[in-house]
Amino acid sequence: MGLYAWDKGLDYNVVRRDLVGRLRDARPVARAYISILLIQLSNGLRISEAVEAAFKWAETGRRKLRVRVRKRRDPYERLVVVPRELGRGERLAVAGLRVHGLDTVVSRIKSWTRKALGFNTHALRYAFISQLAERGVSAQLIAKLTGHKKLDYILSYTQKRAAEELLLRLAG
Numbered sequence: 670m671g672l673y674a675w676d677k678g679l680d681y682n683v684v685r686r687d688l689v690g691r692l693r694d695a696r697p698v699a700r701a702y703i704s705i706l707l708i709q710l711s712n713g714l715r716i717s718e719a720v721e722a723a724f725k726w727a728e729t730g731r732r733k734l735r736v737r738v739r740k741r742r743d744p745y746e747r748l749v750v751v752p753r754e755l756g757r758g759e760r761l762a763v764a765g766l767r768v769h770g771l772d773t774v775v776s777r778i779k780s781w782t783r784k785a786l787g788f789n790t791h792a793l794r795y796a797f798i799s800q801l802a803e804r805g806v807s808a809q810l811i812a813k814l815t816g817h818k819k820l821d822y823i824l825s826y827t828q829k830r831a832a833e834e835l836l837l838r839l840a841g
Contacts, residue, residue, distance in 0.1 A: 713797030738816030
């Protein structure tokens with residue numbers, strides 16, 4: 670666990686490289702799960718949104734999709750871009766999961782990720798947010814990209830981290 674409990678210490682680039690590296694040798698179900706996790710990480714999605722996007726990609730082949738943002742009462746949809754590393758084989762692997770339905774796949778991928786990778790799927794969303802904050806992206810734009818309706822959540826993530834890093838630099 671990293672210094673900041675909310676981001677679980679996952680580095681966006683390190684996790685992305687690891688997931689892409691795992692794709693090559695993965696069996697079909699793991700390949701599908703890793704594909705979904707890459708979609709989640711690359712777009713800062715909740716896992717249910719990533720599964721929905723992956724299912725739409727498997728069905729249509731489109732690499733730019735819209736999914737409804739969970740945890741919002743309004744019908745807000747956000748753009749999702751399928752990572753370039755994912756190809757036909759990954760698309761077919763994801764298509765094989767569709768028979769189980771969204772809720773079942775969400776539950777299974779959460780469990781698999783904890784066991785196989787050692788972290789909670791939501792940590793990927795935080796890694797995305799952290800990556801954007803480190804690049805200097807405004808909280809308003811991060812909220813828009815991640816589908817947060819209120820800035821409070823993004824500000825608590827990004828400002829806490831920035832404040833603690835500043836304190837460490839000043840003290841060190």
